[in-house]
Amino acid sequence: MIKSSLLLITSLVLLGCSTLETEKPVSYYVLDAKPSALIKKRIRSLYKVNPIALPDYLNQPNIVLRDQSQRLHIAYYHSWADDLASTIRRVIISELNNAKNTARFKARCTYCDSITVTLDHFYPTTQGEVILSGFYQIEKRDKTSYSQDFFIKVDLDENGYEHAVKKMRAALIALTLKINKQL
Amino acid sequence: MTDTIEFSPAKQQTKNSVSMIWIVPLLAICIGGWMIFQQWQNKGVIVEVSFESAEGLEVGKTKIKSRNVDIGTLIDVRFNDDRKRIIARIEIEKSMADFLRTDSQFWIVKPRIGTNGISGISTIFSGAYIEVYPGTFKSASQNFIGLESPPITELGAAGLHLTLNASHGSSLSVGDPVIFRGFTVGKILTYAFDTSERQAKYNIFIAAPYDSLVTNNSHFWNTGGFSLESSTKGIKLNVATVEAFISGGVEFDVPDDLALGEPAKQYKNYPLYASKDEVLENRLYQSFEYVVLVSDSVRGLVKGAPVEYRGIRVGSVISPYLSVQQSHELKIENAQDVQQIPILIKIEPERLIGQSDTEEVENFNSDFIENVKAGLTASIESANLLTGSLLINLDFNGDQQPSLEKFGPYIQIPSTRQGIAKIQDSIEQFLDSVNNLPYDQIASETTLLLGSADKTLKSLRSSIYNLNRLLKNKDTQQLSQNLNLSMLELQKTLKGLQPQSGAYRKIEKTMFKLQKTLDDLQPMLKRINNNPSTLIFSSPRNADLEPKKK
Numbered sequence: 203m204i205k206s207s208l209l210l211i212t213s214l215v216l217l218g219c220s221t222l223e224t225e226k227p228v229s230y231y232v233l234d235a236k237p238s239a240l241i242k243k244r245i246r247s248l249y250k251v252n253p254i255a256l257p258d259y260l261n262q263p264n265i266v267l268r269d270q271s272q273r274l275h276i277a278y279y280h281s282w283a284d285d286l287a288s289t290i291r292r293v294i295i296s297e298l299n300n301a302k303n304t305a306r307f308k309a310r311c312t313y314c315d316s317i318t319v320t321l322d323h324f325y326p327t328t329q330g331e332v333i334l335s336g337f338y339q340i341e342k343r344d345k346t347s348y349s350q351d352f353f354i355k356v357d358l359d360e361n362g363y364e365h366a367v368k369k370m371r372a373a374l375i376a377l378t379l380k381i382n383k384q385l
Numbered sequence: 386m387t388d389t390i391e392f393s394p395a396k397q398q399t400k401n402s403v404s405m406i407w408i409v410p411l412l413a414i415c416i417g418g419w420m421i422f423q424q425w426q427n428k429g430v431i432v433e434v435s436f437e438s439a440e441g442l443e444v445g446k447t448k449i450k451s452r453n454v455d456i457g458t459l460i461d462v463r464f465n466d467d468r469k470r471i472i473a474r475i476e477i478e479k480s481m482a483d484f485l486r487t488d489s490q491f492w493i494v495k496p497r498i499g500t501n502g503i504s505g506i507s508t509i510f511s512g513a514y515i516e517v518y519p520g521t522f523k524s525a526s527q528n529f530i531g532l533e534s535p536p537i538t539e540l541g542a543a544g545l546h547l548t549l550n551a552s553h554g555s556s557l558s559v560g561d562p563v564i565f566r567g568f569t570v571g572k573i574l575t576y577a578f579d580t581s582e583r584q585a586k587y588n589i590f591i592a593a594p595y596d597s598l599v600t601n602n603s604h605f606w607n608t609g610g611f612s613l614e615s616s617t618k619g620i621k622l623n624v625a626t627v628e629a630f631i632s633g634g635v636e637f638d639v640p641d642d643l644a645l646g647e648p649a650k651q652y653k654n655y656p657l658y659a660s661k662d663e664v665l666e667n668r669l670y671q672s673f674e675y676v677v678l679v680s681d682s683v684r685g686l687v688k689g690a691p692v693e694y695r696g697i698r699v700g701s702v703i704s705p706y707l708s709v710q711q712s713h714e715l716k717i718e719n720a721q722d723v724q725q726i727p728i729l730i731k732i733e734p735e736r737l738i739g740q741s742d743t744e745e746v747e748n749f750n751s752d753f754i755e756n757v758k759a760g761l762t763a764s765i766e767s768a769n770l771l772t773g774s775l776l777i778n779l780d781f782n783g784d785q786q787p788s789l790e791k792f793g794p795y796i797q798i799p800s801t802r803q804g805i806a807k808i809q810d811s812i813e814q815f816l817d818s819v820n821n822l823p824y825d826q827i828a829s830e831t832t833l834l835l836g837s838a839d840k841t842l843k844s845l846r847s848s849i850y851n852l853n854r855l856l857k858n859k860d861t862q863q864l865s866q867n868l869n870l871s872m873l874e875l876q877k878t879l880k881g882l883q884p885q886s887g888a889y890r891k892i893e894k895t896m897f898k899l900q901k902t903l904d905d906l907q908p909m910l911k912r913i914n915n916n917p918s919t920l921i922f923s924s925p926r927n928a929d930l931e932p933k934k935k
Contacts, residue, residue, distance in 0.1 A: 267929075267932060357935045
């Protein structure tokens with residue numbers, strides 16, 4: 203009797219497990235999906251791009267989305283493939299290197315001018331926009347510095363995260379162009 | 386036969402009354418007249434210039450030049466009426482008559498050696514000549530007083546003329562430079578000693594565009610030689626320009642604590658300070674006068690000595706003591722009865738709060754009086770142990786007092802015995818204590834102590850002998866070697882854990898991965914925290930909210 207009861211309970215538990223819904227696969231995204239090799243150029247100045255400062259809500263593997271009532275939603279099935287701050291830094295370095303012919307931008311450098319970017323907002327919205335805001339500071343070796351706030355808005359042309367990630371990169375490119383103008 | 390001879394009528398011819406030969410002298414007269422006219426036409430303007438001496442001048446040879454162009458010749462030299470000067474008669478070319486204005490300047494160019502260098506070398510071979518600076522006045526003149534040395538500035542040069550008044554002895558002379566931050570911007574034109582004001586007056590000229598550097602707040606000081614300045618950054622050697630180093634000069638600037646001020650006007654008077662330090666220490670500030678009555682000696686306290694608050698200068702001593710006559714003039718009735726010495730000091734608020742208007746300075750003074758009521762006292766302290774100079778130091782060492790006493794017209798700052806006076810008191814107390822020592826008792830106790838020390842030394846000698854034996858032991862020597870080996874091993878082990886080592890990097894990498902894993906787990910842990918059953922029974926998950934196109 204006891205044996206048959208145990209068998210029944212085990213069967214029910216296993217049945218419960220077997221009825222679990224099969225999870226949708228998680229999609230992973232990177233912002234610098236199109237890496238390019240550095241071009242040889244005449245360098246007159248060197249810049250170090252400091253690690254990007256992100257707010258706590260962005261410092262996580264899942265993509266954050268904002269709805270029209272200003273609530274943030276953390277996606278479950280859409281994640282960043284790499285640490286977001288590191289990826290943004292790579293994109294900025296790569297785009298600045300492409301944009302400016304007379305300077306080299308690096309992640310590590312001892313005797314360089316430096317660029318520090320702090321992000322306050324960086325996410326797509328359900329209203330068809332990607333928001334990127336914060337401020338950047340350019341600090342020269344002679345201790346002079348320049349800082350500037352920025353607010354960049356890029357419209358989404360398609361639904362979905364894949365397109366949103368592309369536009370997030372476009373927002374970052376717009377930011378590098380702004381920084382480049384001040385160098 | 387008579388021959389008649391017929392005469393034809395005589396023809397009367399008129400004969401020239403003047404012979405043609407007279408043309409020659411007439412022509413000669415015309416040519417002579419023309420030559421005289423030419424001579425008169427080309428004759429220059431004759432002017433007279435008086436000099437102290439005719440040294441280097443030669444009649445008929447000495448040229449008159451302006452900017453190295455010959456414009457005339459010396460035609461005569463004679464004495465003036467009182468025979469104390471010479472008068473040089475000069476013929477200036479007619480076309481150059483414009484040079485002869487009332488303010489035109491003449492001087493003899495000859496070799497000169499002075500503090501400002503050597504000049505006129507070229508005249509050693511060519512001979513002296515007279516140089517002319519054309520004047521700017523409209524009126525012309527034919528009598529001039531020549532300069533004995535070349536003028537410092539060109540007539541009518543744009544710039545600023547100022548007067549510096551020096552009450553101290555200064556070794557400046559005409560032509561010495563006026564310097565702004567090491568750059569020569571002007572010269573001393575003239576100097577004289579004003580016997581009525583008992584001070585030297587220097588007329589200086591600052592050429593444009595540097596004249597704009599001089600403002601109402603500019604301060605001038607005597608420079609020259611070198612000075613040593615010691616600070617926390619080390620010793621700094623200040624050397625003036627080579628010119629000023631040799632002959633001296635005047636430097637000016639606006640002190641750091643003052644605003645730049647309005648540009649200076651022509652012929653403005655400025656005081657000339659003895660040094661840059663004196664500008665900082667003794668320049669004129671708005672001030673308030675107080676009296677400090679002290680019981681200590683005031684030997685070494687001089688007029689101008691600093692009044693400090695915890696090392697910060699806030700004023701100066703006006704008079705180290707008030708004489709009977711001063712007290713009488715100030716109508717201080719009880720001056721004779723006071724046993725203490727009255728020191729007159731001034732508090733200069735601008736030394737602390739910078740250049741201020743009268744209201745701000747008055748406010749500072751009100752606060753200062755409140756501080757005196759709250760216990761601020763003055764004491765005489767040593768400013769320099771080598772020279773024995775003294776200063777007045779202010780500090781909160783006294784008791785609160787509701788009202789302040791007055792000494793004549795002055796508010797009295799209470800005094801305390803600090804610094805040297807306090808050291809004197811301490812020394813006196815120390816000497817009194819030394820005098821009161823029980824020497825007999827100390828001597829007997831010392832004898833006992835020496836006996837005890839002898840025993841201790843014997844015991845120590847025995848201990849050292851035992852220690853020597855222990856150190857000679859082979860096991861003890863081996864112990865040291867073992868200890869060295871162990872230390873080497875420990876160093877190797879620690880090297881393996883240094884930031885450059887592989888092990889350290891591995892640990893760092895592992896820690897980074899662990900951190901990342903924990904970050905990744907964060908959302909899941911939050912979900913489990915909100916709904917613990919999801920660990921076993923997964924609730925059906927809806928699709929993520931998606932970004933929408935615009």
